[in-house]
Amino acid sequence: MFSSYDGLCTIGELAERAGVSVKTVRFYSDRGLLPEASRSAGGHRRYAPDAVERLSLIRSLRGLDLPVAEVRRILDEQDGRDGRGEQGAGGAAGGSGALEDAVAGRLRVLGSELRALRWREAALRLVQDCPSAERPARLRLVGAVAAPPSTAALARFWRAWLPARMPARSVRAFLEVAVPDPPEDPGPAQVLAFARLYALVTGPCTASGPCQPSAHRAAGARESAVLYAGLAKAYELAGGELRRGEGPRPGEALDGFVDAYASTYRTRDTPGFRRQLAGQLAADPRIDRYWELTAEVLGAPGGRPEPTPGTAHDWLLEALDADLSTMSH
Structure with a gap:
């Protein structure tokens, strides 16, 4: 009182x-x-x-x-x-429910702010440690990316690259695999890789850059769903082979890969179809650089990068070539 x-x-x-x-x-x-x-x-x-x-x-x-x-x-x-x-x-x-909501909201904000600070610190170290002649270009590269980084541009890139009539559920499933989540506490090399990835997906489509494959433009909704569902399973199997350090070889992963295309084109998996598919895939536009950078973004500094759909695709193409080479002897 x-x-x-x-x-x-x-x-x-x-x-x-x-x-x-x-x-x-x-x-x-x-x-x-x-x-x-x-x-x-x-x-x-x-x-x-x-x-x-x-x-x-x-x-x-x-x-x-x-x-x-x-x-x-x-x-x-x-x-x-x-x-x-x-x-x-x-x-x-x-x-208090209001208190719990307020604290949870503030924690979300702080989490975002901390991620932004960690990315800015790694970006500053990246600029600090590079040769002085490279700093202006590197500044422009990393300065174009928000902190913490958004993956919206990567998702937009894939939505334009995938078949136009591909079912939304199939698109979402593919994006979950194809769009890398930026690490919470990145190293300078990961910041650089993500900045280069951002520049790649926001740049124009050129003769040497990633453009939509001709097969995608012709595929209907059902065919697109069948193709990408089959490819997802084949990439998963090939990823397991990559983790075990296995070289490209015929087997379940390759059979699933070929079957995905055979089912899409409503044909059978025959030696002739495999030769035709190998030629078509070799002529299609590739986005190897995207997958290389994705592996760098996801990989821990100094660690072994996780398999991506891109590295799995390359493994399967080499397995297909090895299989065809065996057939020709």
């Missing part, structure tokens, strides 16, 4: 009891977070004893960097519970 006859205190007394400035108390009062109990005859603010505890809660919430609007929602929820005769201020805040 305060020492005044009515148990109330002035703004100065409240500030002194709470260990804050009068300006701070006035700030929260003016924003409706710290209600006044009354005004004196001279118009001075008067506060009830529970204002000390409420002000302490406000300061704690603001100390977590919660915005004033979020603090108001938490206090309003607490006031609603107190009005129904439920638990008091300290305990109520602990079980």
